[in-house]
Amino acid sequence: xxxxxxxxxxxxxGLVLSVWGIIQLTLMGVFYYIRAVALLExxxxxxxxxxxxxxxxxxxxxxxxxxxxxxxxxxxxxxYVITLVVSGHQFWMNNRSSVSM
Amino acid sequence: xxxxxxxxxxxLCQLFLQSEAAYACVSELGELGLVQFRDLNPDVNAFxxxxxxxxxxxxxxxxxxRYLEKEIRRDGIPMLEIPGECPEAPQPREMIDLEATxxxxxxxxxxxxxxxxxxxxxxxxxxELKHILRKTQVFFDEHEGGASTTESMTRALISDDPNRxxxxxxxxxxxxxxxxxxxxxxxAGVILRERxxxxxxxxxxxxxxxxxxxxxxxxxxxxxxxxxxxxxxxxFIIFFQGDQLKTRVKKxxxxxxxxxxxxxxxxxDRREMAMGVMTxxxxxxxxxxxxxxxxxxxxxxxxxxxxxxxxxxRKIKAIYHTLNLFNLxxxxxxxxxxxxxxxxxxxxxxxxxxxxxxxxxxxxxxILNRMETLEDPPTYNRTNKFTSAFQNLIYAYxxxxxxxxxxxxxxIITFPFLFAVMFGDLGHGAIMAVFxxxxxxxxxxxxxxxxxxxxxxxxxxxxxxILLMGLFSMYTGxxxxxxxxxxxxxxxxxxxxxxxxxxxASNRLLQLNPDSDxxxxxxxxFGIDPVWQLAEANKxxxxxxxxxxxxxxxxxxxxxxxxxxxLWNHIYFKRRTSIYVEFVPQIVFLTLLFFYMVLLMFIxxxxxxxxxxxxxxxxxxxxxxxxxxxxxxxxxxxNMMLFKTDENTRPQCDDVMYSGQMAxxxxxxxxxxxxxxxxxxxxxxFIMMEQKQRARQGHQPVEGAAENGTAGGAPVPAGGHHDEExxxxxxxxxxxxxxxxxxxxxxxxxxxxxxxxxxxxAQLAEVAWNMLLRKGLxxxxxxxxxxxxxxxxxxxxxxxxxxxxxxxxxAFLHTLRLHWVEFQSKxxxxxxxxxxxxxxxxxxxxxxxxEE
Numbered sequence: 001x002x003x004x005x006x007x008x009x010x011x012x013x014g015l016v017l018s019v020w021g022i023i024q025l026t027l028m029g030v031f032y033y034i035r036a037v038a039l040l041e042x043x044x045x046x047x048x049x050x051x052x053x054x055x056x057x058x059x060x061x062x063x064x065x066x067x068x069x070x071x072x073x074x075x076x077x078x079x080y081v082i083t084l085v086v087s088g089h090q091f092w093m094n095n096r097s098s099v100s101m
Numbered sequence: 102x103x104x105x106x107x108x109x110x111x112x113l114c115q116l117f118l119q120s121e122a123a124y125a126c127v128s129e130l131g132e133l134g135l136v137q138f139r140d141l142n143p144d145v146n147a148f149x150x151x152x153x154x155x156x157x158x159x160x161x162x163x164x165x166x167r168y169l170e171k172e173i174r175r176d177g178i179p180m181l182e183i184p185g186e187c188p189e190a191p192q193p194r195e196m197i198d199l200e201a202t203x204x205x206x207x208x209x210x211x212x213x214x215x216x217x218x219x220x221x222x223x224x225x226x227x228x229e230l231k232h233i234l235r236k237t238q239v240f241f242d243e244h245e246g247g248a249s250t251t252e253s254m255t256r257a258l259i260s261d262d263p264n265r266x267x268x269x270x271x272x273x274x275x276x277x278x279x280x281x282x283x284x285x286x287x288x289a290g291v292i293l294r295e296r297x298x299x300x301x302x303x304x305x306x307x308x309x310x311x312x313x314x315x316x317x318x319x320x321x322x323x324x325x326x327x328x329x330x331x332x333x334x335x336x337f338i339i340f341f342q343g344d345q346l347k348t349r350v351k352k353x354x355x356x357x358x359x360x361x362x363x364x365x366x367x368x369x370d371r372r373e374m375a376m377g378v379m380t381x382x383x384x385x386x387x388x389x390x391x392x393x394x395x396x397x398x399x400x401x402x403x404x405x406x407x408x409x410x411x412x413x414x415r416k417i418k419a420i421y422h423t424l425n426l427f428n429l430x431x432x433x434x435x436x437x438x439x440x441x442x443x444x445x446x447x448x449x450x451x452x453x454x455x456x457x458x459x460x461x462x463x464x465x466x467x468i469l470n471r472m473e474t475l476e477d478p479p480t481y482n483r484t485n486k487f488t489s490a491f492q493n494l495i496y497a498y499x500x501x502x503x504x505x506x507x508x509x510x511x512x513i514i515t516f517p518f519l520f521a522v523m524f525g526d527l528g529h530g531a532i533m534a535v536f537x538x539x540x541x542x543x544x545x546x547x548x549x550x551x552x553x554x555x556x557x558x559x560x561x562x563x564x565x566x567i568l569l570m571g572l573f574s575m576y577t578g579x580x581x582x583x584x585x586x587x588x589x590x591x592x593x594x595x596x597x598x599x600x601x602x603x604x605x606a607s608n609r610l611l612q613l614n615p616d617s618d619x620x621x622x623x624x625x626x627f628g629i630d631p632v633w634q635l636a637e638a639n640k641x642x643x644x645x646x647x648x649x650x651x652x653x654x655x656x657x658x659x660x661x662x663x664x665x666x667x668l669w670n671h672i673y674f675k676r677r678t679s680i681y682v683e684f685v686p687q688i689v690f691l692t693l694l695f696f697y698m699v700l701l702m703f704i705x706x707x708x709x710x711x712x713x714x715x716x717x718x719x720x721x722x723x724x725x726x727x728x729x730x731x732x733x734x735x736x737x738x739x740n741m742m743l744f745k746t747d748e749n750t751r752p753q754c755d756d757v758m759y760s761g762q763m764a765x766x767x768x769x770x771x772x773x774x775x776x777x778x779x780x781x782x783x784x785x786x787f788i789m790m791e792q793k794q795r796a797r798q799g800h801q802p803v804e805g806a807a808e809n810g811t812a813g814g815a816p817v818p819a820g821g822h823h824d825e826e827x828x829x830x831x832x833x834x835x836x837x838x839x840x841x842x843x844x845x846x847x848x849x850x851x852x853x854x855x856x857x858x859x860x861x862x863a864q865l866a867e868v869a870w871n872m873l874l875r876k877g878l879x880x881x882x883x884x885x886x887x888x889x890x891x892x893x894x895x896x897x898x899x900x901x902x903x904x905x906x907x908x909x910x911x912a913f914l915h916t917l918r919l920h921w922v923e924f925q926s927k928x929x930x931x932x933x934x935x936x937x938x939x940x941x942x943x944x945x946x947x948x949x950x951x952e953e
Contacts, residue, residue: 020532021893038587038634042878044885055602068885069878075886076877076893 006090014087021080029073035066105510109443111478116438117468123436126457126467127420128190133453134940137441141428150425159418165203166411169403178404188409190416213396221326224385227378229291230362234375236317236336237289289338292359297335300357313340419944441479478503481936487565498921499931506666508925517569519919523858523912527578528585529905534571540564580628586867588631595621596632610638616711648856650702656852657695663927664688670928682783686776693769695849698738704758705731730754741766780838785830848923854915862908869899
């Protein structure tokens with residue numbers, strides 16, 4: 001199990017970043033899922049200009065974007081969970097080695 | 102009780118200590134840390150003082166301890182922290198024991214080190230010799246079998262086979278080569294590897310090519326005994342003929358610091374010598390090991406106690422240093438000290454003195470005598486770990502004059518609040534608060550860690566400020582409805598969209614009119630309505646109007662509060678005239694002009710707006726109170742100052758906000774302007790009157806004059822205004838008045854920085870979100886998740902480094918300025934000096950820090 005590849009600072013940085021990432025990205029995922037209006041500006045709406053504007057089409061793209069972004073946020077959060085585990089393990093290794101020294 | 106409102110009342114005391122008891126008493130006072138001793142012989146230099154000998158002995162002991170510590174550090178032995186509490190200052194007689202112990206330890210260690218060095222040098226020589234014998238073996242083997250000298254030599258010089266077996270060697274010193282007639286003379290030695298090329302060239306030139314140099318590198322590095330560095334060396338051997346060349350070669354070797362070793366020619370001799378060298382190296386190794394063991398044992402024993410010893414020696418030194426400040430009585434029986442003491446702590450100090458006397462076994466109790474003095478006492482504010490950070494912010498500007506109102510208790514609230522107005526963002530505030538909370542929660546372990554970085558010390562020292570700033574920023578962030586530039590719709594927006602689908606489809610921008618059903622006519626319950634986040638066109642305009650007004654309102658209240666605090670100063674220092682001719686006109690001036698402007702803002706907010714049930718009505722009564730008729734506060738205020746009225750460009754609206762506004766405003770301005778001459782001439786006039794009256798009565802200035810009287814135990818400053826030139830008073834007052842009058846204008850404007858920084862922060866946060874995080878949210882498939890993962894890390898780094906750290910620092914500095922300049926200039930003189938008690942804790946802390 002002795003595979004230490006991060007220093008104490010990097011692992012701490014990863015730890016803090018992943019905790020933050022998990023909290024924020026999970027919440028953002030939830031907000032996207034419940035279609036929060038505040039996040040409307042942050043949606044992938046590429047086919048806005050060239051296609052004829054119909055309200056229904058617009059609504060379907062927006063709905064799809066919301067769902068897609070919600071999943072993407074949760075995927076990113078999941079990746080941060082992995083980061084958390086890895087950097088947590090590294091942090092623990094660093095701490096243990098410094099104690100034993 | 103010790104309150105933060107004013108500094109403590111201080112008394113100057115005279116302390117008579119019996120010579121025998123003095124040491125113990127001072128030691129007790131040092132533990133207490135509540136007494137500041139004054140130097141009673143300032144004209145005596147350090148070497149003429151009474152206890153200079155003891156101080157010198159302590160210095161010597163400290164030097165020895167530092168030497169020990171250095172040795173312990175070199176060996177990497179952990180030094181034990183002092184278990185439990187600090188040891189008390191030892192008795193003077195214990196000093197001799199300590200000295201003896203340190204002396205013994207130091208000598209032992211020095212001896213061991215010397216021995217070790219000698220042994221190491223010996224070891225080095227032997228190792229080098231061993232290498233020489235091994236490397237040169239090859240040449241001699243060649244010579245013995247060779248037919249002609251030159252041929253064999255050439256062969257020897259060309260071939261380099263290290264795997265030859267060793268020949269016989271004879272141990273001993275022999276410089277002359279007498280036995281081998283077919284061989285030229287030679288010398289062998291060792292030289293630093295990097296010197297080889299120069300050495301070779303030198304030999305060639307000096308001996309005109311008549312010598313042969315062979316060299317071979319020693320693979321393993323050797324330890325230099327004096328510096329204990331690892332150095333690489335090479336073995337060389339030089340062949341030559343004739344005595345003249347020999348001296349020359351030897352000179353060159355000397356010049357290049359090469360060590361020459363005797364090397365016997367006979368193979369048997371060489372073999373024997375090599376054997377001898379090997380055995381001696383082995384012997385030396387055991388001896389060296391034992392020496393190291395001994396050194397280690399000594400150091401481990403010392404490491405257990407070294408911190409303890411440091412504390413003891415430093416305490417003794419501090420005590421003698423303090424005793425040096427004392428005066429010797431004529432009879433030589435007692436020492437006289439003068440000290441500043443907080444009046445409330447006299448009892449504790451008496452108690453400590455009694456304890457000291459008991460400990461020293463003296464029968465005569467020390468005498469603590471209050472003294473009357475004309476000097477200004479030092480300023481002492483009792484702080485704890487929470488308030489000290491805020492107190493230090495104040496002290497950084499200037500130490501409060503003795504017994505002056507201390508701004509620190511208000512700063513505890515206003516500082517984080519004004520900071521938060523500029524830093525208002527729920528997300529960034531939360532990051533800051535979490536960091537601050539972590540530092541407060543882990544306070545003890547972090548303190549024990551003693552992290553040695555200046556930036557860390559700044560953060561850790563201000564941990565409570567950071568925590569409060571973070572919490573307050575979260576609050577203002579909720580008010581601004583900003584979390585990483587996004588809004589939270591907690592209670593449900595009060596705005597509705599009433600446009601139909603076709604209008605929505607054909608317009609890029611649409612307006613929601615508050616004077617219609619678009620607005621539900623009741624506001625969002627807490628803070629800014631979240632709908633404003635989507636109002637790209639006029640969000641900034643709306644927020645600017647709101648934040649500017651808020652800044653001015655906060656600023657005017659902050660300044661008014663500052664002026665009010667000056668009243669407490671005037672009352673306390675019994676400056677009656679100052680109340681009438683300074684405080685009253687000042688507050689009238691500020692109230693009539695700037696507080697009135699604040700009132701106008703509230704009138705505007707409450708009077709103008711939509712009337713439910715009469716949307717879009719053209720009735721004159723309703724139009725007059727509609728947003729259309731709302732006047733600009735800034736224009737109104739400028740017109741008020743210039744006694745000017747603008748033409749009414751909106752005929753359906755009223756000219757004024759309330760009836761009688763024009764007349765009232767004129768009155769306000771005139772009264773406010775009348776305050777200026779009162780501020781300017783009032784005080785000098787009273788002083789002049791007073792002087793005249795005294796001259797008429799024809800007696801010397803007496804204490805108790807209204808201008809100069811001081812409260813309670815506070816001493817009277819040595820010369821007051823009486824002897825000052827009256828012109829100086831005028832000039833002083835003139836500067837003061839101009840500063841205040843111009844200041845209230847510029848300071849009010851200065852509070853607009855609250856708005857400016859808040860705007861900058863909000864915009865930066867939005868840019869960070871739009872430029873970075875949004876890029877991660879723009880993909881239509883599941884790879885976006887991975888992309889978002891990467892982008893989020895970048896966005897988080899930018900958020901922390903720029904938005905929290907840099908923006909936080911800039912907001913902090915602006916808050917500091919608002920407190921130092923805008924707030925404190927209204928009442929705070931800051932002309933005192935700090936109470937620096939004699940305390941072991943402080944001395945040991947600073948000594949410990951200087952050491953690291």
